[in-house]
Amino acid sequence: MSAVGDDRDPRAAVLELQGIEKAYGTPQNPVPVLRGVDLCVREGDYVAIVGASGSGKSTLLNILGCLDRPTNGSYFLVGEDVATLDDLSLSRVRKTRIGFVFQSFQLVSHLTVEENVELPLLYARVPRKERRERSRALIEKVGLGHRGDHLPTMLSGGECQRAAIARALVNEPALILADEPTGNLDSKTSKEIMKLFVELHGSGRTIVMITHDPNVAAVAERRITLRDGMVASNENQRAAVAAEEAECSAN
Numbered sequence: 001m002s003a004v005g006d007d008r009d010p011r012a013a014v015l016e017l018q019g020i021e022k023a024y025g026t027p028q029n030p031v032p033v034l035r036g037v038d039l040c041v042r043e044g045d046y047v048a049i050v051g052a053s054g055s056g057k058s059t060l061l062n063i064l065g066c067l068d069r070p071t072n073g074s075y076f077l078v079g080e081d082v083a084t085l086d087d088l089s090l091s092r093v094r095k096t097r098i099g100f101v102f103q104s105f106q107l108v109s110h111l112t113v114e115e116n117v118e119l120p121l122l123y124a125r126v127p128r129k130e131r132r133e134r135s136r137a138l139i140e141k142v143g144l145g146h147r148g149d150h151l152p153t154m155l156s157g158g159e160c161q162r163a164a165i166a167r168a169l170v171n172e173p174a175l176i177l178a179d180e181p182t183g184n185l186d187s188k189t190s191k192e193i194m195k196l197f198v199e200l201h202g203s204g205r206t207i208v209m210i211t212h213d214p215n216v217a218a219v220a221e222r223r224i225t226l227r228d229g230m231v232a233s234n235e236n237q238r239a240a241v242a243a244e245e246a247e248c249s250a251n
């Protein structure tokens, strides 16, 4: 396995970064933050990106989420070269390809759970009946069937995050991008939300999660550690667990 991924893996790449660099500051006086990140995430992967504060996680997340452009390098998302797209095209890519889950949920406070989940479909001009059906099915799936007509202010943190996850899924995005999704939750609720992510992964979703919490990172299939704006390690945790189990049963 290289830093980028296993070349023999037959699954299609959802995203591929090559030599991604990002510098802040001015062209005369650049402050390099990402210094050549290579990364491949394939269909059905569940990847956690970890790293100390200041290692470049948020900067990488902004690039992965098409919220910002790299200074150098290539980024292919579902085969499309997105590194150099203009703002309008980036916004199209965000809306159609990516489902975002944020630490602070970012639900619209004057809309009900159902209306929040429908929003991406409204932007995509999906007819009302289909919007309702799809949002209801997902609200049910994330365990909020009894809360569809509630406003976010009437919900617990865990329920808000479930609603946000339903909203992230409703457009059938190629990639779920989660930024510290349990950062505002107590440990019991965090575990429930992590369980939901494991279920989503089990049903074939592709997930990239940025977290500083080792417990959260531990449930992902792969863990990528950023250090000083570079990939310091790329561990396949499932393979490591399988190897450990094989060793135990051999002894």
Ligand code: ADP
Pocket (backbone or CB within 6 Å): 024, 025, 031, 033, 051, 052, 053, 054, 055, 056, 057, 058, 059, 060
């Ligand atoms: P992390 O999320 O891992 O804590 P960040 O991506 O937020 O790391 O930041 C990485 C480095 O880039 C830090 O040293 C930070 O000070 C610097 N940085 C982040 N954003 C900017 C910016 N807009 N302008 C200048 N420096 C920035």
Ligand code: MG
Pocket (backbone or CB within 6 Å): 057, 058, 059
């Ligand atoms: Mg950060």
